[in-house]
Amino acid sequence: MIGEHSSKQYDHELETIRSKVLLMGGIVETQFQEAMNCFRVSNVERADHVIAEDNTVNQLEVSLDDACSHLIVRRQPTANDLRTVMATIKVITDLERIGDEAAKIARTSKSLHARGAIALNHYDMIRTIATATGDLLHDALDAFARLDGKQALQLIAQDEVIDHEFRSIMRNLITFMMEDPRTISSALDTLWVAKAIERIGDHAKNIAEYVIYVVEGKDIRHTKPAAPSPDHTA
Template sequence: MPDKHLSSKFDADLNLLLSRLLEMGGLVESQIAYALEALKEFDTVLVDQVLEGEHRLNDMEIKIDEEVTNIIARRQPAARDLRFLMATSKCITNLERAGDEARKIVKRTRRIQANVGGLHVNAAEIKASGEMALHILRRALDAFARMDTVAAAKIVRDDEAIDNEFKAFVRKLVTSMTEDPRTISIGLDYLFIAKAIERIGDHAKNIAEYVVYVAKGADVRHVSREQLERDALGSSQN
């Protein structure tokens, strides 16, 4: 949560902004959950639902960004308040892009359903990594709402597990396509889905990094995990 100010209107502006970011985050979570369920069940209704939801996400991103600009112009914030506003703008960009990844998943799911032709690829790692990505996105949004830097640092660490699942799946997929070239087409579709899930994890990690930026005043986007953890636990700047 943003810090309290002498101006109750400023507090209300910041709290409303946060609530809108979390609302957008909730929609992205739903989009990803529907995309994963569509992949599991090959449910065309869910595919269409995800594609339709993308327009709402785009509108939310534009409106929240406009509100960030308006608050900066009216209040001329400094220090942590300015960091919060800048981080909010970057977080909604990451959320919109995570929503784009959900769209990519359902579009590839539709291709798989149409062209599978009896061929099968074991995609257990994709389903596991998808659930992991959705889980850390939820945790990242919760950490941002509470400005919990300890939780944020843990999310960055956990994102590595998604990367490892992706690498394991790619190795297995290459072996499968080598042994049976007929699986190449469907294998490439699953590869695009796996990459989309990995990117969702990356966007969740980015949001977690902005928690540390707002709370501690440290830009940790391109530092080692160990340095990020030290910054997350260190003293905050105004």
């Protein structure tokens, strides 16, 4: 009975942590969406809100790291339970970094619009990569919430699409800067935003990889996982 009670208490503590991680994920997802809105239209108040939310994300990171550390010390989880806690700690770190990148986008947006830079159609240049990254982040958080390893595996390839799009944006911006030096300042701002978006995609991919680590016990970082086999069952 004592063991069963302890197990239930552990499950409750872990689920509480997971719920707060998903709350943190929702905050950074909104941060990213709002940051992109700031980049699309000049809205200083919205940009300031995105930047201020980074403090909330940072506080959540600290409190969740502390909760995970205490859980390990008190419960001494093993096997899959330990993998779950360790992967959750890594997800927390990636979410905090996504918040940082969203805040960078908001700051750059403020600077860009404050200068009245209109030489480039900035938002149209990064619209595709922003949409793809937003979808990847949302789906990665969904896979983490449901611990869906199959979905997580399918998401990893999407990061390569984002990387390819970033390289295309970089080539286009370099061409603009070479053809018209007056665009250099605004083109660099757009490039910094595109790079921040690409990094958010990297962090979202990391979250998907941690889901696979929890579900299958495989660390597939820095590898090219095989595509999931088709399901031929009726």
